[in-house]
Amino acid sequence: MDLGITDRVRPLIEAVRQMVEDEIAPLDAEFHAEVGKHPSGDRFQHTPRQLEILDGLKAKARERGLWNFWLTDSDKGFGLSTVEYAYLAEEMGKVGIAAEVFNCNAPDTGNMEVLERYGVQWMKDRWLARLLEGEIRSAYVMTEPDIASSDAAQLAFEAKRDGDDFVLNGEKWWISGAGDPRCGLYILMACTDPGAAKHQRHTMFVMDPDLPGIEVLRPMQVFGHDDAPHGHMHIRFTDVRVPVSHIVLGEGRGFEVAQGRLGPGRIHHCMRAIGQAEKALELMSRRALSREAFGKRIAELGANFDILANARMEIEQARLLCLKAAWMMDTAGVREAQPWISQIKVVAPLMALRVIDEAMQMHGAQGISQDVPLANMWTHVRTLRLADGPDAVHRRQVARAELRKYTNQGT
Amino acid sequence: MDLGITDRVRPLIEAVRQMVEDEIAPLDAEFHAEVGKHPSGDRFQHTPRQLEILDGLKAKARERGLWNFWLTDSDKGFGLSTVEYAYLAEEMGKVGIAAEVFNCNAPDTGNMEVLERYGVQWMKDRWLARLLEGEIRSAYVMTEPDIASSDAAQLAFEAKRDGDDFVLNGEKWWISGAGDPRCGLYILMACTDPGAAKHQRHTMFVMDPDLPGIEVLRPMQVFGHDDAPHGHMHIRFTDVRVPVSHIVLGEGRGFEVAQGRLGPGRIHHCMRAIGQAEKALELMSRRALSREAFGKRIAELGANFDILANARMEIEQARLLCLKAAWMMDTAGVREAQPWISQIKVVAPLMALRVIDEAMQMHGAQGISQDVPLANMWTHVRTLRLADGPDAVHRRQVARAELRKYTNQGT
């Protein structure tokens, strides 16, 4: 069970870390400061400077061969293992736009995996190629407003067969990335047979985002932020026609596609969260050494030694657990890895939130201000306790796996 | 030790609760939606509709005699005890603009107390009267950017005597309410004698906010929000001249004023936080009963009973502790009440954050969105762990009070 940094990935980690710190971080601030400055006033249009920043960095990354790392076990990418990629994800998590610079950002990586694994050739030609080049972006259209989407069998968005098409009606929300004007693909899960068995009701479709009848209602806000221009959009579909040929894998096999898609993505999310926790601990340590009160460095005041130590201990444990989940994915497959992925899905965001919260507190009021990135990190990581299933659902999976060791009856 | 609702205050609570729910809550949303819509584009200018909302509600509140409750033990207000007022603060805490509607919002109440208690007649005539009428707003100008302001003896903002004036130089930040164009008073703490004993170095001044040399640099953001038009401003003072007559209580007595000011305000903050926690528990309970997943109401899923029960138990305990601190203030005075106030300053915000966080989680992604008030409540309450001293400083006070029981040497 080698969870370490291999010789193969070590120079990549180093190259990514340096580019993130030296080149991406400074422009990330500028990128976000540009939001809303498009002449139209539309926060979901990139300004020329934003595109310049993104495209410039992406070009550099490609030039250096730092591109599409996420394609694990594939002859298209570096052939990295999930464990190896996890270390890269951690570095990319430290700065907001970094993952996109290396063409490794959610939800595109998951969507590319769907096409790579389950797509037919024309789908690959039409969308995958351009995604791999970073020309377009994409969205994964699953969550619905009126039901608890964590119980995915409840998803009710309707797709009805009509001749060679399906006709789609309903609302989806929290569609991350659908705000980006470069978004060129929706992968959408719809209910095609409400009367079928629980995991055969749904079908996965691919489609262009500009079909007639698709209407973006509003951006959902996260702690008051619209995360423009990426965005988490609330979308209405009215009689949207999608040809039968746009089904992925087969009618009624939507769950199968969704399951296959989610494993690696959750690991990436968690490792990026760990990257943010590391960053927060660094900021907290520097603050503890540089600030004084009551005649001492604040490192030496109150419970601060304990706070720093707990942060270190929690980060190490969460990272090792993520690496083990990645190793399970590499060696035993997504199904066996599932309870491990549920474990990290609970552990990593909660840990990162605690560490970031302590880091904010140790900075005093500055900690929640625009002068340090901590508040932004906190609200971002907070979404991870809900995305891809809330903690409670994952704890339930972990418990069921545990109890199965002692019973054949299931629970 | 009567911590209950007295007959005198009961009808006031009922009146406030109804007005908050029925009249203020609906307009609160509209008020905040107007932010940034001033023709000038200046987020720190009220739109006509905002002023209409505020003034209309304030007029109604005055008409009904629901005004200036906070003036405890005074012949100017209702003569309520702090315990009685605490129950009102809880109700007012449930909706953003409610406290101002009743002329009971921070930092004005604390500032009015300073004038009432330590101000001379001309100060009262010039500022207190208009504050009591709700004509102007005010700011308390204490925190500084370059030092740990929780160790207030470090405050270095300089006021140097020059003839009949003091000349002020330096920066202050997190000056809440200083963004409001109606802000008509600064109460400012400056270092007038850096060489004096620790608690005699500072002096408290009153002044108009539009003196030459005062420059608002920027609004500080709280989790990315500028809280316009109230605002938490970063302000630079350059050779600002303030007459000697504008000193409160006396040169070198700034600490004395600051101490007297902070007790009641912290109780109000905490009770408002408890009001928000109650609101969050209500939202969480309704959600638990109305949402279904896996064939059950989510109330009956996972740890949700325990989560609801823990929220109830934590709220009750925090409220009783706040009431006891208020009772100490009423019966033993601010000095004796100090360790109790430190206790609630730690307990109440932490409790409210936990309850609001669980409520967010039980709402799924909606919980952190603009569709429910929870995310906004969370970021607001998070500031309370830093305002008026971070948790660590208050825990230190509580511990020292505890140890003093066993030693005369202090610690």
Next chain:
Amino acid sequence: MDLGITDRVRPLIEAVRQMVEDEIAPLDAEFHAEVGKHPSGDRFQHTPRQLEILDGLKAKARERGLWNFWLTDSDKGFGLSTVEYAYLAEEMGKVGIAAEVFNCNAPDTGNMEVLERYGVQWMKDRWLARLLEGEIRSAYVMTEPDIASSDAAQLAFEAKRDGDDFVLNGEKWWISGAGDPRCGLYILMACTDPGAAKHQRHTMFVMDPDLPGIEVLRPMQVFGHDDAPHGHMHIRFTDVRVPVSHIVLGEGRGFEVAQGRLGPGRIHHCMRAIGQAEKALELMSRRALSREAFGKRIAELGANFDILANARMEIEQARLLCLKAAWMMDTAGVREAQPWISQIKVVAPLMALRVIDEAMQMHGAQGISQDVPLANMWTHVRTLRLADGPDAVHRRQVARAELRKYTNQGT
């Protein structure tokens, strides 16, 4: 809602506190050191010295009028309110045998209440009078080994009518006080009609402990301790005949009696636990001031200020909540007080365990040794998270009470 110390109870508290500290505490240690020294080797026989200690202290307590405080709202005792008594329970909780010295120990107080409230005259003459005098002790015989007794409807111990008798068969365990050779009364809950509605299946009986067919199998151990001579006994009943006249309140009304019995007892338990937490905080504070390491008093090391402060804040909150539950009992009755009692039943023991645990830790290895009372306090309080219903059952009650506010359908 007066939760304070009344003038009436203040001198009683003072008298109890002094007697506990000055007279009972020193003999408590000696009492426990005598366990197992009876010539027979039987740990459940008092040595002459043990009886001398107990009887001597009880005589003093009676002489001073410090006796049977627990009889709240009664003309037999002091007529104290539950709130007033709660303060006395806290003092008595600080030393092991103190409650018995004042004839206020569990399970006798609860049993006396049953007789007082539901017993007929001959029962009072035969058992209550002697219990009030402290001549005999008693046991409450409810918990069963083979079922989750927290779901009391499951209790299966059988009592079958046979002529004028009921014939009892089955096992009971964790029967506290049944080890004491002075135990002269069992109050026992048996299933008399398994087919009846859930809360009408059981009947409460009174009986002498020496009936033919009653066999004490063994003492149950608590963290390896048999708590001799009090004991928590495992008892087998084989064809034990009890006359119909020994039924309390009526056949099928066992639940009614059990409910009425448990309210005050839980408050007493919780206040005694709070007394132990206070004692632990005192020991911890003294230790923090007297011990040195790394050149400082340990008070000033690491997180110790925070630990002390958290202990103080948790104790205050738990005490206020207990007092509020007591006040509910006094003013609104046991039914209305029920959710409040469930709250403290969860809160107080957990709080006391945390405080005692920190106190142990701050003492170093001595903290878990025989040289300080902390380890003994911890194991004792740990039982309270199970006695009278485990935490989970009480949290469930609290949550259901909460949800009932928003629904009439129950949950």
Next chain:
Amino acid sequence: MDLGITDRVRPLIEAVRQMVEDEIAPLDAEFHAEVGKHPSGDRFQHTPRQLEILDGLKAKARERGLWNFWLTDSDKGFGLSTVEYAYLAEEMGKVGIAAEVFNCNAPDTGNMEVLERYGVQWMKDRWLARLLEGEIRSAYVMTEPDIASSDAAQLAFEAKRDGDDFVLNGEKWWISGAGDPRCGLYILMACTDPGAAKHQRHTMFVMDPDLPGIEVLRPMQVFGHDDAPHGHMHIRFTDVRVPVSHIVLGEGRGFEVAQGRLGPGRIHHCMRAIGQAEKALELMSRRALSREAFGKRIAELGANFDILANARMEIEQARLLCLKAAWMMDTAGVREAQPWISQIKVVAPLMALRVIDEAMQMHGAQGISQDVPLANMWTHVRTLRLADGPDAVHRRQVARAELRKYTNQGT
């Protein structure tokens, strides 16, 4: 960083697990039931049956080659790495006497390491050989009653040079294993030069336990238990003469020996604690599936899924962290591994205590009784938060290591 089970150690783990479960566990209960049954009444004498049990099991273990695994990186044992041994320690931790059966118990392993690494030939001949054979046991004599021994520089037990001897005077306590009549070696740290630099004041001695002037005062109790016949003894030394030749490594080099000794031992302790947590989770899972209340298996009640899931997640994380600390020990040496060992020293016992506590709670009152091993496990693991340095000291080490990354000045 291979943290997995190697092919070399896999069959050993399997053999140990089977022997522990099938052969040692049943006799462990009998062994402990025999305590105190020696004809003399002396709890610190083995009964013949106890010796028969121990010697019988040890003979079997040796016969099967399951002996002295702990000798990592050595040509005397299996040459296992620390990582490999850690997995074995986990299995041995599940049953009380198992570690001794394989000659792998504390404090003997640490003491043997001292002799192996720092001892001269005659010491090895006289003590190490017999320890490796399991003929004698040993004690490590360090902790003192009157000072905070976690600040080891404070250790004041005196050894004064007198001719060719040192003369020892003082008290030591918590000397684990010194109760065992087979104890044939003390390794003792004494202050030989109070005026020297902090880490050069102390010297490590080896000696027979039956020297004139050594007096065992009493067994220290752990939650009321004397852990006979092993024991944690309080010992007084009065003018005990030890020849200069009995110094290990050199005068003033006691700290060096102590540091070298503690690393592996802490890893072993932690892995044994993890073994106990695994056992507790197994018991808890089985209970959750077999017990019913309110019409359901208790697995499905309240927060029990969450409790089981949290236990699994905490165990996995703690185990991985221990394995990483072991790997650091193997690859980077004890000095580099130090902060990692401090991390697990904090993490593993706290985790195990939480898991065992939840397991007790899920068992109801039975959980703290003699009928399940949980209460015994809890009190045992609780000692680990104090042994080899309390949590606070280790957190301090972790924090200092963290801050050193950003400063060269130390903290």
